[in-house]
Each structure stands twice: as C-alpha cells, then as structure tokens.
Amino acid sequence: MFRETLLSELYEKKMVLLKIILGVSLFVALAGAAIHTLEPHTFDSLLDGIWWAIVTISTVGYGDFVPKSITGRLLGILLIVVGIALFSFFVTNLAASTLLIKEQSEKGLGTAQHASHLLIIGWNERSKLLIEQTHQLSPSKSIVLVDETLLQLPVQYRYVRFIKGNPKLDETLTRANIGHADTIVITASLHVEERLADANTILTLLTVKGLAPTTYTIAELLTSEQYKNAKRAGADEIIEASQHVGMLLTNGTHHHGLIDVIRKLITQNQTKHLCIAPLPHDYIGKRFGTICNQASTSDRFLLGICRAHEAILHPSEKCVLQQGDELIYVKR
Structure with a gap:
C-alpha cells in the first residue's frame, strides 16, 4: 500500500522531474559540445x-x-560540482518525500488509489475481525479503512490503506476512492449512545449511496428502529446487531450447544462452510429434491435457496428452481 502511494505521488510530480531531466540533458549536451570544441x-x-x-x-x-587544457579542466570541475549537487538534491528530496508519504499513510492523511477494494467505515473490534479474516481468505484483496477517531493505524495492519476523516463528508469518501470499491461495510460506532450511533450510520449510508449508488453496501445497526430508514437509504444488507445477538442468546438458552453450531457455520476459513452460489444453468427447471441428491455427491449439503433477495430454507422437494435463484449450502 505504501509503495503504491509513493509511486502515485512521484507520478503526480512527473512534470517537475521531466523539466529537471531535460535541463540536465541540455547542460550535458552543451558541456559535451564545449569540450569537443576546446580539445578536438x-x-x-x-x-x-x-x-x-x-x-x-x-x-x-x-x-x-x-581534459588537458586549463579551460577543459575547469569545465570538468564544474561538471563534478554540479553532479554532486544534483545527486544530493535528488537523494534529499526522495528521502524527505518518502518519510512524508509514510507519515501521511500511517496517519490516514493521503488518498487511496485502489480499485475493486473492500471499503470499511469505522474502527472497532468487528472491523478488525473483518479485516483479518478478509486478508486471511484473500491476501491480494485491497482493503481501505475510513475512520475519524483512530490516530494512527496499528503496524500489524500495514496491508490496509487508512483514510482519516468524517465518513459523512464527500471529501473523505472520495479520498477513499469510493467510486471504485466493490463492497462497502458501515460499522456502528460504540463511542456514542445506540440511537445516535444508528442515526450516524444512516447519514453515512446516505453519503455512501450518493457517491456510489450501485456499490453493494452492508450497514450495521445497533437497534431495530432505523431498519426501514436504512432500507430507504439504499442498504443492500442490514445487520441488526442487538437483535441478532439476542436471537443467539435465546437459541442458546433453549437448545444448549446451538450457538457453537452457528458459530462454526458462519466462521470463514479456507473451507468456507456456509455459502451462497448462483444456480447452475443445468439446474433451472429442476425440483429442489432432485438437485439435493446431485449436490450431495459434490460435497455440498443444500439448505435452501435465495430467491428475489429472500432466503427460503428447506423448501419443498417439489419446489421448481428458477433462473436467478441462488443455492444456500454447507460445504463439507
């Protein structure tokens, strides 16, 4: 990430470098012509x-x-002095630029140049886990973090591009190159009261959708009060943290051990246990019961289908699959 930023900054200064190179080239050509004229x-x-x-x-x-003449040797001395000055100029400026860019990158003062990246808004334990698991599953995946409370990105997350600023402002999200992100995750702030945190999430969501209306966006809410507003604002998926945790506790109370089962199902590792995949073309028109037997031979245990963005778990065996359906399955 730092290397990309450094190259980007150098690219922006290409006209200055080009002028310097042209000037040095002209000086060298004139010096070469002068020494040839002086000592043919x-x-x-x-x-x-x-x-x-x-x-x-x-x-x-x-x-x-x-050079054998005094004039030629004086010209040689001039070239040596100019060479040392130019070398010192380049080394000093490169070192200063490198340190400045490194400091800006660590403190989130720069801009992101990534494309098809995961854009995470908010720094907390959930976003840390999301970053770590995403990097573990897809090491080449570019990750950009936007947060206004974090002073400096921890060194262990050096593969993440940090952008410091208010995510409710266009300027901040533009610096995060939001227009080229493929997925955006808005996490809820735990630094304020729950209702205020959800209100901030809605405002951030409105800003996000204003800049990237077609980008898939997941929003986290701490309560259920703003669910409809989040839908109206354009969230593609909504995580109601309190409700989901409450349901887990309820299920764990009535069915001991079920929480561990759910945890293992949704834990993302190299085997990717719980998955959703597009319906294969040759499955269209077939019954759910028929493809269950076929899927079992390919290490997939079907749980249901997703139709029109709605999950249908354990549908009837006579349910006919349609184009656009997605399969929900557990991978062995």
Whole structure:
C-alpha cells in the first residue's frame, strides 16, 4: 500500500522531474559540445564529449578521456560540482518525500488509489475481525479503512490503506476512492449512545449511496428502529446487531450447544462452510429434491435457496428452481 502511494505521488510530480531531466540533458549536451570544441584532438567527436560529460557529472569519470587544457579542466570541475549537487538534491528530496508519504499513510492523511477494494467505515473490534479474516481468505484483496477517531493505524495492519476523516463528508469518501470499491461495510460506532450511533450510520449510508449508488453496501445497526430508514437509504444488507445477538442468546438458552453450531457455520476459513452460489444453468427447471441428491455427491449439503433477495430454507422437494435463484449450502 505504501509503495503504491509513493509511486502515485512521484507520478503526480512527473512534470517537475521531466523539466529537471531535460535541463540536465541540455547542460550535458552543451558541456559535451564545449569540450569537443576546446580539445578536438582529445575528444575526437561530439559523442565522445557528451560521453565524458555524462560520466563526469554522474561519477568522477572513468579516466578514458581527460581534459588537458586549463579551460577543459575547469569545465570538468564544474561538471563534478554540479553532479554532486544534483545527486544530493535528488537523494534529499526522495528521502524527505518518502518519510512524508509514510507519515501521511500511517496517519490516514493521503488518498487511496485502489480499485475493486473492500471499503470499511469505522474502527472497532468487528472491523478488525473483518479485516483479518478478509486478508486471511484473500491476501491480494485491497482493503481501505475510513475512520475519524483512530490516530494512527496499528503496524500489524500495514496491508490496509487508512483514510482519516468524517465518513459523512464527500471529501473523505472520495479520498477513499469510493467510486471504485466493490463492497462497502458501515460499522456502528460504540463511542456514542445506540440511537445516535444508528442515526450516524444512516447519514453515512446516505453519503455512501450518493457517491456510489450501485456499490453493494452492508450497514450495521445497533437497534431495530432505523431498519426501514436504512432500507430507504439504499442498504443492500442490514445487520441488526442487538437483535441478532439476542436471537443467539435465546437459541442458546433453549437448545444448549446451538450457538457453537452457528458459530462454526458462519466462521470463514479456507473451507468456507456456509455459502451462497448462483444456480447452475443445468439446474433451472429442476425440483429442489432432485438437485439435493446431485449436490450431495459434490460435497455440498443444500439448505435452501435465495430467491428475489429472500432466503427460503428447506423448501419443498417439489419446489421448481428458477433462473436467478441462488443455492444456500454447507460445504463439507
């Protein structure tokens, strides 16, 4: 992430670098022409003069061409001094730019240049887990984090591009390159009261959908009061944290051990236990009971289907599958 930012910053300064390169090239050409004119017997051609000027300005010369006149040697001294000055200029500026960009990157003051990245809004334990599991499952996946409370991104998350700022502002999300994100996750803040946190989530969601209306967005709510507003604001999926935890506790109370079963089902690892996949073309028109037997031979245990964004668990065996359906299954 840091390397990409550094290259991006250098690219933005390409016109300045180009002018410097053109200026140095012109100076070298003039110096080569001058030494060829001053000492034509030592420097037989213009190319020899330019070669000597390049070698002298970049190092201190190879010794294959040595000026014999006082004027030629003075020109050589000038080239050596200019070469040292240019080298010091480049090294100093590169080091300063590198340190500045590194500091900006760690403190979230830069911009993201990624595409098809996962954009996470909010820094908390849930977003930490999301970052870690996403990186574990897809190490090449670009991740961008937006948060206004985090002072500096912890070093163990150096693979994450951090953008510091208010996520309810267009400028902050633009710096996160929201227009090129493929998925956006808005986590609820735990620093404020629940209702205020949900209100902030709705405002952030409105900003997100204003800038990226077609990007798949998941929003976390702490209560159920803002569920309809989140839907109206354009959330593709909504996690009602309190309700989901409450349902887990209820199920755990009545069916001991069920919480562990659910945890294992939704825990993402290399085997990806619980999955949703598009319906294969050759399954269209078949009955659910028929494909259950076929799927069992491919290490898939079917739980149901997803139709029109609605999950249908354990449908009738006579249920006919339609185009656009998705399969919900457990992978062995």
